[in-house]
Amino acid sequence: MYLLLPGRHHLLTRFQHEYLSMLGKEGLWGAVDIYGKDLEVKEKVTAVIFAVTSANHYSTRRNPLPLYQRAMMIQDFSSDLGYSSYVVPIDDVGHSEHFGQYTIKKIEAETDGLLRLNSDNTIVLCSTPVVKLYEDLGFRILPVEKIPGKKEEYLTKLPWQIIEGIVSDDRPIDKHLEYINYVHPASKRLWKEYGVVEKVRLLFSDAVVGEDGDLTETRNYNSYVREMDEIAELKFNETRDFIRPGRIGDIGCAVGSWIKLATEESGLAESDFYGVEIARKLYDICHQRKENGDFQNTNVFFLRKNAVTGLVFPKSSMKTIHTSSLTHEIESYTGRKNLLSFIQNRYEELSLGGVWINRDVVGPEDKEKEVYLWLDEKDGIADTDAKSFSSKEEKKKHLDSLSTYARFFHFQRDFRKEQNYQLKYTLKTIEEKSFLVLSLKDACEYLSKKDYTDNWDSEMHESFCYWSFSEWKTSLEEVGFKIQNSSRAYSNPWIIENRYQNKSEIWETVSTSANSLSDLKLVSWPVTNMLLIAVK
Structure with a gap:
């Protein structure tokens, strides 16, 4: 009998491990379903399938960890359960009443038919409203953390509640009681090794992006991408003479059009290019263009990082940083303090003699006239x-x-x-x-x-x-720029x-x-x- 545990799995708990271990050792016969009834299943657990939802999303509040880190953590977590475990990525498909059915089909496709789950050979483990999607398909449900019945009552903290507790309390993580008492050692190991605590706290403090990593929820991306492509050559021609070869970064790279044109320059053939884009949909397009071979230089890399409140490149590592139509958005969405921080961070990232090319809108002199x-x-x-x-x-x-x-x-x-x-x-x-x-x-x-x-x-x-142009120059000179x-x-x-x-x-x-x-x-x-x- 298979166990299906769908979820985003950014953090795993001691309770989840104890629950899965109990099912493996004591069997399913006495397990209680979401209605408080005995399951009465004689078969033993043969494997647990971790269906990792939103597998194609990361560096957002809802999905801070990339798939590979979640998979590493799950394999560590399940190594001593006493039965097999599988990690299957499930891409985000938006809100859909057919998501349960999609997940089952996706698992079969991802495992080349090895795992064909149905209501006869699989028990679903779920403590959230997602349970209805699987119940409608005839699956029996074990509630894990939820107390059986209609009330929203739980035996312990849910993983997402623990994450929210971590980000709302800035004490060192080794003094955070929820983290100490509830989080499984597998999660602690990975979170420590990959600096996840700092990353999650930064994501939650970021006023620029929404929960799923988009700059604004009101933008029409079809028209936005079209506009970016239409003006790409104009932007590049205006900036090409100032690009210095070496490590070249384009922060707010949109669909990578500026980088694409830069890779076609013979004088930049030995350079490495780094595109930074926080909006998930645009970031995905960048990677698709790279897979399509749109960039003449193979050393093109795309990153999803917050360039407002922290460094995106190592200090003194960059020869050129390019930004276009970005700084006004930082001022507009997050305020003056973060704009000044952004300016300082770009100064820190450049090597001596490095150049920041900033193309943007600007206000007139004598603004208040x-x-x-x-x-x-x-x-x-x-x-x-x-x-x-x-x-x-x-x-x-x-x-x-x-x-x-x-x-x-x-x-x-x-x-x-x-x-x-x-x-x-x-x-x-x-x-x-x-x-x-x-x-x-x-x-x-x-x-x-x-x-x-x-x-x-x-x-x-x-x-x-x-800011007027003279105010911009003064603000940059105060940091140390010429x-x-x-x-x-x-x-x-x-x-x-x-x-x-x-x-x-x-x-x-x-x-x-x-x-x-x-x-x-x-x-x-x-x-x-x-x-x-x-x-x-």
Whole structure:
């Protein structure tokens, strides 16, 4: 008789080992099922199958350990049970009412038909609501930690509760009573050897990513990946002259497009390339591209690491670090303290003479200056009222239908509302021309985001204009960087031509009062992007 123990198996407990050992020694006849009834199974246990779910996920809060570490731990854990054990990876397939059936089929496929589990030859061990998926298939269930019955009562701590206890208490692990008393020695050995405690605590303290390791839950990845590929050559051509051969890192590498182009450069043929990407879906795409042979250099490696609160490369090891459209997300999602930490970490990672190439959006100088913003009222409908939407698609359709002027009022309500940001403005009409009077910074924030209706909710989190170019240079110089003269802030011609011109104008006063258009003058288009070349 087989035992099937499905779960993520990032931590194994003494109780689980005692339970499995008891079933092996005393048999299944007297075991009590989830309803408190005797199982009355005469057959002895022949093997336990650890179905490792979310096997393709790691470095996230829900799944901190990679599959190979979980498998090592399980084999150590089960070495003295007295019967065989199998580790079978089960990839994440999202929420599905057929997951139990998928798991059974996956086990058969992964073992080349060696393990064909069914309700006659297998008992499922489960203490979570997942039990229903197997019960519906006719499997008998042993509750392990759960006390039989309908109440949510347990004999001991569940593995995930122990992990949450570890991350909520920053005492040294050898003084953590739950860890000492509940965790099986096999888990303790692996967690110590691989520094898992520190890794798990870091993942849970990371404000950048969600439970499953995505930067934001509101992003449409199809459009995002398409946009990244479309601008890859532009980004590379702008940065190629500053890349220094050796160990080259691309932090926030998205789908690896910048690295792909870099591997095609003959002068970088002897270099090693490291792509760092925290978003799971993008990281998976990077590995798929590597398997497909998209990179001309074989020494291309991809890592899932948190680059915000810690080092991702050894100190003084890198010749080039590249980041693009990343630093504003760190500021937007985690705040100034983490942005400053990110800057310091990049300085630590570079060798003497190494270069950090940072390409990103940037705010204008004189950000707080009051300006008069004119927006086109005739290129769409004039609906400025607040509305609720049942889907992203419905919201996008509505936003796309609005005039540039009307869309501003939706932006004003939505922009960084979770951070309680108040975008202040007044309305003023001069010679029948309507203006929004506001800070230059807020005007630039709107102009830079008004067309991102595909990912509107995601973009509303993000601030582009928190620092001007001079403020960026000062912040890097304070750490120890020297800024190359080739660094610059500029207005992206495509953005100006396709998104700003004929839809907006920025004016400023030339006198103490603005009662006629002669009291105003047009302002040159503000900067939109920067290229910072910072040398250690």
